[in-house]
Amino acid sequence: xxxxRKPPPGNVRRVISLGKNxxxxxxxxxxxxxxxxxxxxxxxxxLLERDPTVxxxxxxxxxxxxxxAEGRQRRYTPDFQVWRTEGCIEWHEVTVxxxxxxxxxxxxxxxxxxxxxxxxxxxxxxxxxxTLPAGYEYANLDFLAAFRxxxxxxxxxxxxxxxxxSAQDKVHPMQVLAQVEINRExxxxxxxxxxxxxxxxxxxxxxxxxxxxGDFHPEARIWLSKPLAADLPKRSSPQPGRPA
Amino acid sequence: MNNLPSHSATDMLQVGHWLQxxxxxxxxxxxxxxxxxxxxxxxxxxxxxxxFTLLELFTPDAAVRxxxxxxVLIAQTAQTKTCPxxxxxxxxxxxxxxxxxxxxxxxxxxxxxxxxxRQRQHLSGETFSLTEATRQACQELPTPISLSGYYxxxxxxxxxxxxxxxxxxxxxxxTFGKSRIDPNAQHFVDTIxxxxxxxxxxxxxxxxxxxxxxxxxHNRRWWLNYQQEAGQDCSDLIDRLLDARQEIDSLLxxxxxxxxxxxxxLPSRSWFYGYVxxxxxxxxEGAQTYIARHxxxxxxxxxxxxxxxxxxxxxxxxxxxxxxxxxxxxxxxxEYREPLGRLWLTALIDAFSRTVLGFFLAYEDPNIESxxxxxxxxxxxxxxxETLGIDLPWVCFGVPQKLSLDNAWAHHSYSLEDLxxxxxxxxxYTQMELVFRPPYQARYGALIERLFGNLxxxxxxxxxxxxxxxxxxxxxxxSQGACLLYRDLLRLITQMVVDYLHTPHxxxxxxxxxxxxxxxxxxxxxxxxxxxxQLERCFWRLHPETRVVTQSGLALFGLHxxxxxxxxxxxxxxxxxxxxxxxxxxxxxxxxxxxxEHGIWLGDGYARELxxxxxxxxxxSLWELQMxxxxxxxxxxxxxxxxxxWLIHLLETRELISQRQAEQKxxxxxxxxLRTRRKGRPASAxxxxxxxxxxxxxxxxxxxxxxxxxxxxxxxxRLLDTLKEVL
Numbered sequence: 001x002x003x004x005r006k007p008p009p010g011n012v013r014r015v016i017s018l019g020k021n022x023x024x025x026x027x028x029x030x031x032x033x034x035x036x037x038x039x040x041x042x043x044x045x046x047l048l049e050r051d052p053t054v055x056x057x058x059x060x061x062x063x064x065x066x067x068x069a070e071g072r073q074r075r076y077t078p079d080f081q082v083w084r085t086e087g088c089i090e091w092h093e094v095t096v097x098x099x100x101x102x103x104x105x106x107x108x109x110x111x112x113x114x115x116x117x118x119x120x121x122x123x124x125x126x127x128x129x130x131t132l133p134a135g136y137e138y139a140n141l142d143f144l145a146a147f148r149x150x151x152x153x154x155x156x157x158x159x160x161x162x163x164x165x166s167a168q169d170k171v172h173p174m175q176v177l178a179q180v181e182i183n184r185e186x187x188x189x190x191x192x193x194x195x196x197x198x199x200x201x202x203x204x205x206x207x208x209x210x211x212x213x214g215d216f217h218p219e220a221r222i223w224l225s226k227p228l229a230a231d232l233p234k235r236s237s238p239q240p241g242r243p244a
Numbered sequence: 245m246n247n248l249p250s251h252s253a254t255d256m257l258q259v260g261h262w263l264q265x266x267x268x269x270x271x272x273x274x275x276x277x278x279x280x281x282x283x284x285x286x287x288x289x290x291x292x293x294x295x296f297t298l299l300e301l302f303t304p305d306a307a308v309r310x311x312x313x314x315x316v317l318i319a320q321t322a323q324t325k326t327c328p329x330x331x332x333x334x335x336x337x338x339x340x341x342x343x344x345x346x347x348x349x350x351x352x353x354x355x356x357x358x359x360x361x362r363q364r365q366h367l368s369g370e371t372f373s374l375t376e377a378t379r380q381a382c383q384e385l386p387t388p389i390s391l392s393g394y395y396x397x398x399x400x401x402x403x404x405x406x407x408x409x410x411x412x413x414x415x416x417x418x419t420f421g422k423s424r425i426d427p428n429a430q431h432f433v434d435t436i437x438x439x440x441x442x443x444x445x446x447x448x449x450x451x452x453x454x455x456x457x458x459x460x461x462h463n464r465r466w467w468l469n470y471q472q473e474a475g476q477d478c479s480d481l482i483d484r485l486l487d488a489r490q491e492i493d494s495l496l497x498x499x500x501x502x503x504x505x506x507x508x509x510l511p512s513r514s515w516f517y518g519y520v521x522x523x524x525x526x527x528x529e530g531a532q533t534y535i536a537r538h539x540x541x542x543x544x545x546x547x548x549x550x551x552x553x554x555x556x557x558x559x560x561x562x563x564x565x566x567x568x569x570x571x572x573x574x575x576x577x578x579e580y581r582e583p584l585g586r587l588w589l590t591a592l593i594d595a596f597s598r599t600v601l602g603f604f605l606a607y608e609d610p611n612i613e614s615x616x617x618x619x620x621x622x623x624x625x626x627x628x629x630e631t632l633g634i635d636l637p638w639v640c641f642g643v644p645q646k647l648s649l650d651n652a653w654a655h656h657s658y659s660l661e662d663l664x665x666x667x668x669x670x671x672x673y674t675q676m677e678l679v680f681r682p683p684y685q686a687r688y689g690a691l692i693e694r695l696f697g698n699l700x701x702x703x704x705x706x707x708x709x710x711x712x713x714x715x716x717x718x719x720x721x722x723s724q725g726a727c728l729l730y731r732d733l734l735r736l737i738t739q740m741v742v743d744y745l746h747t748p749h750x751x752x753x754x755x756x757x758x759x760x761x762x763x764x765x766x767x768x769x770x771x772x773x774x775x776x777x778q779l780e781r782c783f784w785r786l787h788p789e790t791r792v793v794t795q796s797g798l799a800l801f802g803l804h805x806x807x808x809x810x811x812x813x814x815x816x817x818x819x820x821x822x823x824x825x826x827x828x829x830x831x832x833x834x835x836x837x838x839x840x841e842h843g844i845w846l847g848d849g850y851a852r853e854l855x856x857x858x859x860x861x862x863x864x865s866l867w868e869l870q871m872x873x874x875x876x877x878x879x880x881x882x883x884x885x886x887x888x889x890w891l892i893h894l895l896e897t898r899e900l901i902s903q904r905q906a907e908q909k910x911x912x913x914x915x916x917x918l919r920t921r922r923k924g925r926p927a928s929a930x931x932x933x934x935x936x937x938x939x940x941x942x943x944x945x946x947x948x949x950x951x952x953x954x955x956x957x958x959x960x961x962r963l964l965d966t967l968k969e970v971l
Contacts, residue, residue, distance in 0.1 A: 031670045
């Protein structure tokens with residue numbers, strides 16, 4: 001891929017595919033275009049989308065220049081810049097743990113980025129494949145991410161779930177439906193459930209599969225997050241795969 | 245079918261009978277039925293005697309064979325050796341097993357038919373002809389076959405003992421599982437890949453090939469005769485061959501070792517690189533190699549997700565794949581019915597249900613309109629099927645969660661990125677991700693490619709203007725057979741897609757894609773955004789640069805777009821700066837553009853230069869406009885003239901095209917008439933005569949055109965009047 005294109009607004013660099021990785025672009029919670037250069041970066045995007053303390057984030061935010069150990073000038077663009085609701089700004093870098101240990105150049109650029117962040121009063125965080133979600137946790141994040149949009153938050157269906165889960169402990173989703181007569185479309189009900197799960201109002205075990213081969217997994221369980229049930233708009237919850 | 249006859253111990257264990265045990269032949273010399281557990285034998289060719297217990301002979305592991313005579317026993321042994329190995333039917337593809345069953349059923353049905361005929365003719369006293377009876381039986385089958393076809397089937401049936409699995413295995417192509425490369429050379433390549441490509445630190449493929457080349461030269465082309473030594477431990481010899489410090493001469497001097505070596509050819513460099521790439525992508529050892537080189541995370545990221553996407557797709561719309569395909573069929577234009585070429589089909593397929601979500605049929609090569617048009621078709625319900633005469637439902641719709649695309653220019657466009665952002669409507673609707681498949685790895689798009697393969701096959705079968713493969717072109721001439729219009733093809737493709745949706749799919753456990761989609765909808769409901777005028781305009785092509793308002797409006801393509809409702813755009817932003825606007829346009833009609841600011845649609849602007857006296861706007865495509873501009877530049881020696889100049893040329897170009905088309909049509913008709921009149925006679929017209937005829941025809945056409953066009957209806961005059969008013 002040798003053609004050059006300008007990056008999306010707010011990005012200083014266009015991500016590329018070197019033949020092995022897959023890249024892409026998506027829209028973040030503030031309606032800005034963000035790019036990802038690997039599956040691991042996409043995992044971080046899902047975490048940032050779900051994190052209520054993140055107000056906005058951008059990909060490929062800035063390129064810094066630094067001198068390496070041999071005195072040669074190098075350029076480095078962190079993967080993401082994150083703005084927290086409390087006003088803190090962070091740079092996030094995603095890398096592979098084994099590569100990070102093996103290559104000295106990666107450690108050099110991390111040191112340079114840390115120095116810049118310290119100078120500005122920002123934070124610098126590094127995520128690796130070991131700290132980012134994997135397995136069922138990632139599969140659940142990936143699946144539920146589609147239902148984070150507000151159009152899936154049907155108020156009546158949400159109230160239905162909250163009402164029927166309030167008196168129960170951990171329960172299989174289909175069991176909830178089996179207990180009552182449903183007078184509404186099942187698909188819309190489930191849309192709302194996924195939305196509530198994404199925002200943590202309804203809890204689940206993220207290490208267990210929720211949906212498997214087009215149906216709920218037999219081991220899937222959901223329950224109401226008691227302190228949050230009465231406070232729906234806040235939408236804070238334990239986060240899967242928090243960065244190290 | 246192959247039941248072995250059962251024998252009692254008394255039958256087998258008689259004095260003078262023979263048995264084979266551990267590869268040796270023995271003659272039974274003494275056995276008493278009253279003391280059946282022991283017997284005495286004599287080894288063949290010697291006088292050595294020994295005794296066996298029956299427990300020794302009839303253990304599950306012992307392969308003992310009995311026969312009344314030595315000759316029979318040897319014959320049985322030889323027959324067993326020639327029997328092929330037992331084939332596991334589960335490891336064979338279903339279509340081969342079905343073919344094998346069909347062959348068995350056919351042969352047995354024909355044989356039954358022959359028997360019936362034989363009996364009937366025997367009773368009636370008629371002369372029996374086997375060939376005639378066979379032919380008759382072949383024709384009486386539900387699907388009749390030829391005599392030669394039956395003989396071919398019978399040969400297979402007999403050769404494999406009517407065993408379904410063996411017969412199915414024999415139906416594989418002759419080159420199945422075989423490599424084009426010599427197995428010994430293949431072993432050499434595999435060895436160096438294992439030894440050096442998976443090393444730590446990893447070596448590049450180039451370096452590994454260079455190492456292999458050096459070894460090959462060093463050993464003077466000698467390598468292990470893998471075919472001969474298969475199954476034996478050759479690791480010492482391989483280590484010795486890979487040790488470049490030792491010469492090959494010492495090995496060759498040793499007759500024992502020398503007999504284990506053979507000369508090999510070194511594969512070409514390009515073959516080696518391709519093989520290494522293939523090797524890396526294979527599960528098992530290839531996967532280990534990849535993980536050793538790039539790490540487990542890379543392996544998961546690059547292979548695991550997409551290799552299993554069809555399994556991991558849990559619900560509809562989670563993974564949607566898009567691609568383009570040039571239809572293998574020619575179509576004709578509406579007016580002159582001349583072959584126009586091939587259309588491009590862009591389709592979106594859902595990985596979970598294998599349903600086609602939407603498609604777009606374009607005249608042009610894949611472009612922004614193709615993918616955006618297909619996306620528009622996919623997102624909202626299809627409501628116009630009845631107008632196309634299709635009665636089966638097509639219920640799939642929705643915004644894809646992840647849209648997997650190849651690396652075409654159009655897919656990397658700002659327009660498509662911005663469309664995804666607009667569809668999300670600030671987090672109100674599904675935030676679609678555009679995922680680009682790694683370049684040059686076509687397997688990631690296997691789902692959609694297979695759909696195109698099926699469509700291509702159906703088109704070639706059904707349509708007269710289908711472009712055939714070189715070896716099928718004697719069936720028909722595509723350009724002569726082309727007769728379908730664009731709308732006909734659109735209807736046919738829609739019909740094919742709907743038929744596909746209602747056809748059972750092998751990988752969906754026999755469900756149709758439609759049924760699978762409905763099953764998925766039990767667990768979710770797609771919620772597409774309403775198709776507002778703003779969103780409709782988001783599917784137009786986005787101009788990559790922003791524009792500011794000038795005195796004449798918003799300038800684009802040399803035209804000035806404005807509308808009375810846009811007066812508010814002349815103001816400045818809150819910081820006092822000039823406002824920048826994004827413009828979206830339809831290349832088929834650039835007389836109108838949609839104006840956006842920060843993703844919000846502010847209204848439409850119209851090309852002032854294209855306004856007609858009645859207040860409407862002359863519709864012109866971007867292609868026409870570019871051609872008019874080029875023509876004008878050509879005439880004015882590369883200088884850019886005023887807009888009104890090339891707008892006149894736009895109309896002149898249209899006139900020119902219609903005139904040439906009329907001429908072409910007339911000339912073809914005349915030529916056809918001449919051919920019909922002079923059929924069978926030699927061509928006698930000289931060059932001068934033909935030129936005179938053509939000029940007369942052109943003159944005639946011009947007269948016809950002139951008579952059709954009233955003087956006061958000249959669009960140039962009308963346009964100039966408008967331009968005077970505008971400028």
